[in-house]
Amino acid sequence: MCVITVAACAGVLSACGEGDSPTSEGVRSSAGVAVTSVQEGAQGAASSVQSAASSAAERAGDWFDSAKLGAFVAAFRAAYPNLSADRETQSIETIVTETCPLIEDGADDAEVNAKVGELAANGSAEPTDDQSARIAQLVRVACG
Template structure:
């Protein structure tokens, strides 16, 4: 009976020691598992933050690209509108020149008459004196070796000036 009591006591002590060891291992495992979970959660948060920052950066780049494209399109439309207005003005001058001065327009294509308009506008834009521009128009608008009269040159100037 003493032997059985000794075996029982030894078993109880062994179980108690194993329980303590297991308990310590569980705490260690729990601490390690908790530490790993925190590390993984921290890594996930960092990864999500980096992804969000990348998404914001991509969105900013896309927005800047869209703004740049819109500005380019607006500039292109403005250039085309300006070109259309210039063409209408040059066409108006050409039609008025042909109608008012058929002898000066004879044998000239539209480009030659538009050149008279362009040079007249350039002189006006440079603030060249009106009498000087009119004198130049007598030569420029002349045709087939005949100069335009001063009166014709003055009228041509008056047609061109508001269109410039």
């Protein structure tokens, strides 16, 4: 803002020639340029603030989804050690990422539970029907 003010003052002073007194037309012209410059600077600043806020909101959305996935993985590992043994985090996240579209499309509980059971299986360790239903509840929270 200081630069804009200095530029405005310089513009007003440049309306005066050596030994000349400022004309009202020259002062008005310089003042108009200064006002336009200040307005453009303010618009640019507002645009930058809006862009930064939008970017922060997008990052917050990404963080929130990552937080939900992280919470799901932690809960899954704690509650089902036999189903999570030797599994990569991404493999467990797949339970959520592949089931959420079914839920969003309005699949019934039996279909969702079956998909969760299929994705939660770890080699020969398979979830019971009751475990699949409880895991599906965790998935619904992570999807929401």
